Amino acid sequence: MTISTCSIALQRFLFTPPPQSLSQGRREELRAPMEVRCKAGAVPLMKQSHKFLSSLSSPALAGDPSATNRHIKKFVAASPKSVSLNVLSHLLSPHTSLPHLSFFALSLYSEITDASWFDWNPKLIADLVALLNKQERFHESETLLSTAVTNLKSNERDFALFLCNLAESNSKQGSAQGFKEACLRLREVLQTSSSVYVKTQAYKSMVSGLCNMDQPNDAETVIEEMRLEKLKPGVFEYKSVLYGYGRLGLFDDMNRIVHRMETEGHRVDTVCSNMVLSSYGAHDALPQMGSWLQRLKDFNVPLSLRTYNTVLNSCPTVTSMLKDLNSCPLSVSEVLTFLNEDEVVLVRALTQSSVLHEAMEWSSLEGKLDLHGMHLSSAYLIMMQWMDEIKVRFSGEKCVVPAEIVVVSGSGKHSSVRGESPVKALVKKMMVRTGSPMRIDRKNVGCFIAKGKTVKEWFCQ
Incomplete structure (x- = not known):
């Protein structure tokens, strides 16, 4: 079967309404107008993509396959490649905010x-x-899969990498049947291939997939199988397994894997550390988070913005403080007085890191703080740290006063509701409550800006 004939074969499945087996609630979701939110982890939506998905879920199209057909066809014909693929990627994401539209x-x-621009991927x-x-x-799914197998079977490496993608995609979607079938195909490749690269990639995908499916113990078994095949497990496999145990709250096993990594010469880096912290945080194990942060400090493992977000x-x-931006404390010292003992340890560990300075730029032309990538709680702490830092800088006799001071909050393109940035709202509220001279930039609504001399005078008054 060729790619073109596959497209024809699929036509009989297209633009049909959701099956009757869907619950009444799901059918109501498809009929009701909606507000498109970009769920954490999902592919961020472009402006045009956001508009299309909002229209696709309108009551006018609900229950009308022909109208939906025409609407999708018109959208693809009128949209550039990047927008069409952006919508498709968002709907395919396991974290999509629109599971009912994923149909x-x-x-x-x-x-x-x-x-005309389509390339088979x-x-x-x-x-x-x-x-x-x-x-x-x-x-x-079998129609698509058989076509892919036909097209790729002659190239061992491409075929194996496709099966690797297939196993991981099924595991992320939580499809036990799809994952099992992909692994069976990978097993066939392992038996027939003499390529170390192909075998290594196949094992890595099975380990990762098993951990995604909450089977880290089975993933460990696959790692041992790699050893029997004279293939050395890498950091990726160990990180997958430790995070698999961590998500399940099996901390003894998680730490056992960390120790095994270290004994085999793999350094525990920032990424690995964030996985451990995320696991502790998901199970409210704050004392263990504090102990881990102290360990990172002792071994000079740098923290990252993701560490801030996670902790x-x-x-x-x-997080409770940030529910009311009109009354939350506006200094680190004041915040500490509200925290419990475990939280104080965590916040102090963060403020002693270099993350703030990595988010800052300081020169005679511009003093900038970039909050991109920060969750609301991280932006809150970083903003308070930043105000303390520049106050100290401005009080120095030989301080370089930038021509402009800029805080980049973002305009909300990747927020849960497009155009409504929680971070921007937070920064604006903090500026107003502190009486700061910084205002939203007319040329860039995702920035707050003021003259450097003006900000210095305000801080030093």
Whole structure:
């Protein structure tokens, strides 16, 4: 079967309403107008993509396959490649904020295959097959899968990498059947291939997939199998397993894997550390988070912005404070007085790191603080640290006073509701409450700006 004939074969499945097996609540979701939110972890939506998905969920299209067909067809015909693929990628994401609209991902894909710019992408096919498996649309998924197998079977490496993508995509979607079948195919590749690269990638995907499916113990078994095959497990495999145990709250096993990594010469880096911290935080193990941060300090492992996000999102007092921006404390010292003992340890460990300075730039032209990538709690702490820092700088006799002071908050393009940035709202409230001279930049609504001399005078008054 060729790619073009695959497209024809899929036509009989396209633009049909959701199956009757859907619950009444799910059918109501498809009929009701909605507000598109970008869920954490999902592919961020472009402005045009956001508009299309909002229209796709309008009551005018609900229950009308022909109208939906025309609407999707018109959208793809009128949209550039980047926008069409952005929508499809968002719907295929396991973290999509629009699971009820993901039913139309296959229809959208079919229209995209007819576009002049379309290039067949096996990774995209793997993601789509996994989504269809999750939706229990096995006939459609098998049609796509058989085409991919036909096209890639002659190239061992490409075929193996496709199966790796297929296994991981199914595991991320939580499709046990799809993951099992992908692993069976990978097992066949392992038995016939003489390529160390192909075998290593196959094992890595099985380990990662098993951990995604909450089976880290089985993943450890696969790692031992790698050793028997004279293949050395790498940091990726160990990180997958330790995080798999950590997510399940099996901290003894998690730490056992960390120790094994170290004994085999793998350094515990910032990424690995953040996985451990995330695991502790997910289970409210704040004392263990504090102990781990102290260990990182002792071994000079740098913290990152992700560390800030992970740790502060686990501090209930901090997140509670931010529910009322009119009354939350405006200095680090004041915040500490509200925290419990475990939270104080965590916040102090963060403020002693270099993360603030990595987010800052300081020169005669501009003093800038960039809050991109920060969750609300991280932006809150960093803003208070920043105000303390520049006050100290301005009080120095030989201080370089930048021509402009800029705080980049972002305008909300990647927020849960596009155009409504919680970080921007926080910064604005903090500026107003402290009487800061900084205002939203007319040329860039995602920035707060003021003359450096003006800010210095305000801080030193």
